[in-house]
Amino acid sequence: MARLKLPPETRGQFAALARLQWQAFINTAFRSLRSGLELVARIPIAIFFILFGLGGATGLGVAAWHVVHTGEPGLLALLVWIVFAFWQLFPLVANTFMEQLDAPQLLRFPLDFRAYALIRVAYGLLGPLPVVGGLWLSGMTLGITVAQPGLLPWTALVLLVFAAFNILLTRTIFSWAERWLAQRRTREIMTVVLFLCLIGFQFSGPLISRLSGGRAVRLRPVAVEIASVQRFLPPGMAAEAVALAARGRPAGALAYAAGLGVCIVAVGWLLGVRLRAEYRGENLSEASARPAAGTVRTAAREGWPTLGLPGPVAAVLEKELRSFMRSPPLVFILLMPLVVLALLLLGTGGPSHGDVPAFMTHAPDLALPIGAAYALALLTNFSYNALGAEGSGVQLYFVMPAAFRRVALGKNLAHTAIIALQVLLVWGVLTVISRAPSAAITAVTFAGLCFALPLELAAGNLLSLMFPKKVDYSTFGRQRNSRVAVLASLVVHSLVFGLIGLTIAGALAWANLWASVPALLVLAGLALGAWALVAGRLDRLALARRETLIEELSRTGGN
Amino acid sequence: MDTPAIATDGLTRRFGEFVAVDAVNLHVAPGQFFGFLGPNGAGKSTTIRMLTGLLAPTAGRVEILGLDLAVHPVEVKRQIGVVPEGMALFGRLTGAEYLDFVGRMYGLDRATAARRAADLLDFMELADQPRKVVADYSHGMQKKLALAAAVIHGPRVLFLDEPFEGVDAVASNTLKAMLQRMIARGATIFLTSHVLEIVERLCSHVAIIHQGRLVAQGSLEELRAGVRGSGAGTGTMTLEQIFLQIVGGTRDTTQELSWLG
Numbered sequence: 160m161a162r163l164k165l166p167p168e169t170r171g172q173f174a175a176l177a178r179l180q181w182q183a184f185i186n187t188a189f190r191s192l193r194s195g196l197e198l199v200a201r202i203p204i205a206i207f208f209i210l211f212g213l214g215g216a217t218g219l220g221v222a223a224w225h226v227v228h229t230g231e232p233g234l235l236a237l238l239v240w241i242v243f244a245f246w247q248l249f250p251l252v253a254n255t256f257m258e259q260l261d262a263p264q265l266l267r268f269p270l271d272f273r274a275y276a277l278i279r280v281a282y283g284l285l286g287p288l289p290v291v292g293g294l295w296l297s298g299m300t301l302g303i304t305v306a307q308p309g310l311l312p313w314t315a316l317v318l319l320v321f322a323a324f325n326i327l328l329t330r331t332i333f334s335w336a337e338r339w340l341a342q343r344r345t346r347e348i349m350t351v352v353l354f355l356c357l358i359g360f361q362f363s364g365p366l367i368s369r370l371s372g373g374r375a376v377r378l379r380p381v382a383v384e385i386a387s388v389q390r391f392l393p394p395g396m397a398a399e400a401v402a403l404a405a406r407g408r409p410a411g412a413l414a415y416a417a418g419l420g421v422c423i424v425a426v427g428w429l430l431g432v433r434l435r436a437e438y439r440g441e442n443l444s445e446a447s448a449r450p451a452a453g454t455v456r457t458a459a460r461e462g463w464p465t466l467g468l469p470g471p472v473a474a475v476l477e478k479e480l481r482s483f484m485r486s487p488p489l490v491f492i493l494l495m496p497l498v499v500l501a502l503l504l505l506g507t508g509g510p511s512h513g514d515v516p517a518f519m520t521h522a523p524d525l526a527l528p529i530g531a532a533y534a535l536a537l538l539t540n541f542s543y544n545a546l547g548a549e550g551s552g553v554q555l556y557f558v559m560p561a562a563f564r565r566v567a568l569g570k571n572l573a574h575t576a577i578i579a580l581q582v583l584l585v586w587g588v589l590t591v592i593s594r595a596p597s598a599a600i601t602a603v604t605f606a607g608l609c610f611a612l613p614l615e616l617a618a619g620n621l622l623s624l625m626f627p628k629k630v631d632y633s634t635f636g637r638q639r640n641s642r643v644a645v646l647a648s649l650v651v652h653s654l655v656f657g658l659i660g661l662t663i664a665g666a667l668a669w670a671n672l673w674a675s676v677p678a679l680l681v682l683a684g685l686a687l688g689a690w691a692l693v694a695g696r697l698d699r700l701a702l703a704r705r706e707t708l709i710e711e712l713s714r715t716g717g718n
Numbered sequence: 719m720d721t722p723a724i725a726t727d728g729l730t731r732r733f734g735e736f737v738a739v740d741a742v743n744l745h746v747a748p749g750q751f752f753g754f755l756g757p758n759g760a761g762k763s764t765t766i767r768m769l770t771g772l773l774a775p776t777a778g779r780v781e782i783l784g785l786d787l788a789v790h791p792v793e794v795k796r797q798i799g800v801v802p803e804g805m806a807l808f809g810r811l812t813g814a815e816y817l818d819f820v821g822r823m824y825g826l827d828r829a830t831a832a833r834r835a836a837d838l839l840d841f842m843e844l845a846d847q848p849r850k851v852v853a854d855y856s857h858g859m860q861k862k863l864a865l866a867a868a869v870i871h872g873p874r875v876l877f878l879d880e881p882f883e884g885v886d887a888v889a890s891n892t893l894k895a896m897l898q899r900m901i902a903r904g905a906t907i908f909l910t911s912h913v914l915e916i917v918e919r920l921c922s923h924v925a926i927i928h929q930g931r932l933v934a935q936g937s938l939e940e941l942r943a944g945v946r947g948s949g950a951g952t953g954t955m956t957l958e959q960i961f962l963q964i965v966g967g968t969r970d971t972t973q974e975l976s977w978l979g
Binding site: 464478558705 | 770828
């Protein structure tokens with residue numbers, strides 16, 4: 160116990176950091192009060208998270224109570240896996256809500272490694288993700304306790320350990336992903352590994368089919384197979400530890416809890432490797448070693464061809480794409496639709512049709528529009544705050560003789576190119592490992608994008624000027640946009656996807672999906688008009704907003 | 719009489735009730751190396767931001783090379799180069815890519831932008847690590863790159879906000895060599911700096927701003943004469959002595975912070 164006792168200096172450092180987080184929260188709240196819209200935007204987001212947390216806790220609590228009460232505690236695994244999936248996948252799809260402390264900021268203080276590691280793990284524990292995850296697990300604990308009161312201490316202990324495992328695993332995944340995406344060579348390796356995983360998922364269907372003796376794949380045997388494997392994975396171990404305790408088998412429960420403990424140690428060790436490297440002051444720069452004295456003259460290397468674009472537009476386009484490819488979180492975003500594709504393919508278990516539900520049978524077709532919609536939603540993370548990563552560099556746009564609308568056009572073209580590449584990737588991967596989506600689906604997806612993209616970009620151009628927020632795309636966890644931009648993106652998504660859905664529903668009512676294509680293209684024409692209208696007003700708006708922009712984006716410190 | 723390179727008339731900027739810059743009338747002739755001095759918070763950066771179009775004045779006028787900045791902002795921006803506060807760099811580009819980007823934003827064609835970028839990187843001794851991104855540059859390297867970006871289009875007037883801050887002697891020497899070369903070619907340089915020795919060595923003319931008001935302007939000799947006229951001294955005064963005399967920086971600190979030992 161004595162070893163756990165922290166020296167006064169470390170305790171003071173922890174207190175200072177806790178105070179820092181609290182002060183940052185209070186100051187942000189006061190700033191929100193001064194800026195009415197930001198406050199208005201925060202309220203629904205906060206309400207959403209509260210409802211999401213409490214609703215999930217209630218649902219999981221009732222479900223946990225039911226399965227224990229009805230004598231089927233084995234089904235607890237399903238609930239624990241839901242919590243696990245949320246905890247690990249939510250930061251990937253919405254890292255704007257993640258919070259992480261900048262390592263170099265910490266390293267200038269006299270912290271020993273233990274204190275540094277503790278702070279890196281603990282910082283941000285009051286963020287939305289751990290709070291919602293914690294609420295859900297608390298709901299489950301309550302449900303299990305109501306069903307079987309004697310299980311309270313054991314359930315609370317196991318689920319607490321499981322929560323700690325999730326926190327450590329999130330930190331570990333992000334810190335390793337950051338490291339692997341920081342350099343070109345490791346980035347390429349990671350892309351290949353992801354691609355191999357996709358192909359691997361595709362073979363899971365035939366493999367299960369073979370294991371079942373060539374008979375049509377039924378969901379129940381597959382579920383039984385999965386159930387036997389999942390017990391040896393951390394969420395399964397947590398669930399099994401509680402389930403066996405509920406069945407009165409303490410030795411088995413203890414064994415699974417110990418297994419969970421081993422997993423924590425393993426993940427902690429992996430995280431420790433990364434944190435130690437950070438603590439030693441690792442350099443992930445891609446710069447080559449400094450050559451010997453007597454440098455040779457740099458060869459004049461021209462920028463990319465302008466493709467007929469005006470010089471400033473081409474320059475911004477090239478700069479955006481280069482910056483994008485050097486930002487690990489953005490490369491991650493580029494790859495995310497492929498991860499979604501992998502999950503969909505995993506759901507289908509491959510191209511076999513057997514007696515799986517209709518949704519699963521159509522998954523290769525659904526994957527393209529879902530991938531496109533998901534890519535578009537991810538894009539708004541940065542197109543709605545397109546100037547956020549410029550920092551003090553935003554001043555350049557106001558001292559240069561180029562109109563601001565050209566800067567916006569360059570950025571919009573870069574974002575369009577990224578979306579196009581993502582959709583093309585999804586289409587290509589689907590075609591190679593499964594089958595090409597039908598012509599009608601491809602055409603509807605293309606037409607839908609033609610409609611959605613100009614509207615999203617126009618909204619992004621406006622919001623980037625109206626609600627700028629300094630962000631850092633060099634590392635994970637520092638991409639928190641303005642809450643107004645987040646809320647606006649939700650509203651615009653709802654409108655855009657709602658209209659597309661209505662158009663497609665109308666076409667399906669005529670039993671002809673193709674009918675939605677011309678309708679969507681007409682909408683696309685209108686959307687382009689809206690984009691042009693906004694673009695025409697950007698110069699004046701940028702000039703009017705320049706002081707706020709420069710002040711907000713040039714500020715030092717975190718966001 | 720030559721058209722002034724920089725002229726302001728009643729230049730004023732208020733932030734709410736606070737007057738950051740108060741009716742400043744500047745006159746900088748073409749070819750001058752002009753130092754703009756003042757204590758912290760005096761209004762130097764606010765003035766330079768108004769002169770470069772980064773901040774709108776509350777009142778008054780700015781003319782650069784005879785062009786009214788409010789009327790001809792784009793024409794003025796073609797003629798000037800700026801190293802703003804914070805340097806305005808993009809961290810995820812390499813030095814060459816950044817210079818190429820800036821050159822093309824100023825309307826240079828690809829070949830010219832690339833050639834000048836290479837020339838500037840060589841001159842600034844930044845060419846030896848072509849794959850290094852700007853975020854990985856040292857502070858001095860970033861300063862040199864920011865200056866290179868400010869001159870890539872061959873501006874006639876150059877605005878520099880604290881160009882020597884945090885720069886070592888070697889880098890500082892390179893920067894000075896470039897600036898003197900520009901002056902020799904007839905360009906005008908307007909710089910703010912806290913390093914008074916450098917200003918004294920480089921600048922032919924100086925203005926001092928204090929609490930938002932312009933309290934002195936002229937050549938170094940004119941400033942010395944002005945201070946002598948007020949009975950402050952008789953020998954050759956350094957710029958630091960002139961500066962302290964004008965802004966009144968004579969505080970007795972012997973009794974303060976005794977715990978420092």
